[in-house]
Amino acid sequence: MKNFSFSRDEKLKKYDQIKLVRANGKKHCGALANLYIRINDTSRTRLGIVVRMPKAFKGRAVQRNRAKRSVREFYRLNKHNVVKGVDLVFEVFLSSSNTYKYNDVKINAFNLCKKAGVWQT
């Protein structure tokens, strides 16, 4: 039975932790986001999300939350396919021309994960 839950322990919460992954981890570039990967000491996979966006943005908070939700939803439904014991950080880019639907995020994130080699079938 697959577990689709996404609890608080699976998040990277501190800004220092995310900074560590972005500084020391491997970087993989995508169309809408970058993925940083770093092997951690625990047996758990942890996820952090960073949204970069210009200051002058229409509906700033709404768009930011929507992007984070999309990435979180993708990870929640597909985390059984991801290798254990790594820290992932998605760095999502938002601009006024980008519109975020769940399907776009799904395809992009899937490609990124395959490219990074953390996808297992």
Add this chain to the structure above:
RNA sequence: UAAGCAGGUCGGUUGACCGUUCCGACACAUGUCGGAAAGGAAAGUCCGGGCUCCGGAGAGCAAGAUGUCCCAUAACCUGGGAUGGAAGCGAUUCCAAGGAAAGUGCAGCAGAAAGCAAACUUCCAAGUGUCUGAUUAGGUGCUUGGUAAAGUUGAAAUGGCGUGGUAAGAGCACACCGGUCUGAUAGCGAUAUCAGGCGCAAGGCAAACCCCAUCUGGAGAAAGGCUAAGUAAGAGGGAAGAGACUGCUCGUCUCAAUUUAACCCUUGGGUAAGCCGCUAGAUGUCGAUGGCAACAUCGGUGCAAGAUAGAUGGUCAACUAUUACAGAACCCGGCUUAUAGACCUGCUUAUUUU
């Protein structure tokens, strides 16, 4: 029917599956069941309060805000009603709407003149010179006096306009309009109406300085309190002191009693983990009563968002439907700004029909 004015409402709903945060119950060690979970602007942070701390929060100046009147409100750069003014055929809308005889300042260009009101060009009268001319008159210059009607400008020119009057003119006189003063009446009042007086001496700009009246202590949930850890070395200052109210003065209070040390302040450096504050309140809604209304009082009824890198989502199906603006961060009352689409109510004008 068309055009328009004013006000208001909604801003997705239902079901299934997978998830997030919180609460309750049951099991009992991480599960099961049930419930709740972002707006009209949550936004901008433009005002006003509550709340917390600054020792007890003082006086004056400075600075800032407001500015017709009355009322409402906890309070307001808020709202309601009225007055006056402006726009519109009208419904209706808009107005920072006190004071210019307290003082200072400003007004380019144009124009005779732009702020002591006089000078200038005119106009008129008298005197006189000169020319034409011939004994009337006309032109032109000078002197004296009268006058401010005319003077092409300008945003603005010392009330407007007409008649009489006069040598020419003038509120010099009169009528109407405007202004101002006094009185009466109506109104709580701003003010309005009427009557009488004053011929009117002393324009504009205060969103220029300013004056007058009223109001304002400061800092803000990173407020503030508790627990844990930490608060090292070093540098500077300490009575002609430092800190408490920020710009200044006074008053009051605390520290501190003199080469070092201790203590205080500033800097430097260190920690930024958890709990409380943290959601029931000047509360929403319905009805009655009072009030033109804003609103108030009384009664019924409802109120479980409280996250902490920050929770509301995704997929499928149906309804025209992926579709506006947009995400609570201590809480309220307003203001301002953004807003797809849909709907409702009242009113005005024009046209047509009855």
Add this chain to the structure above:
RNA sequence: CGGGGCGUAGCGCAGCUUGGCAGCGCGCCACGUUCGGGACGUGGAGGUCGGUGGUUCAAAUCCACUCGCCCCGA
């Protein structure tokens, strides 16, 4: 949460205090100079003064709201 500043020609800035002609430097264009280029000289073009509204006879300037950018403190 609180405080401060900026927006004017393609770029960098002045003018705002005390309202009245929108200017300076670099750059651009044309001509001259040179065998040619640069430099130099002469002339010229280029502006909703971030936006909307108000006060005023008149607004880049004063006032209100608003958009964007930057900085500082806790």
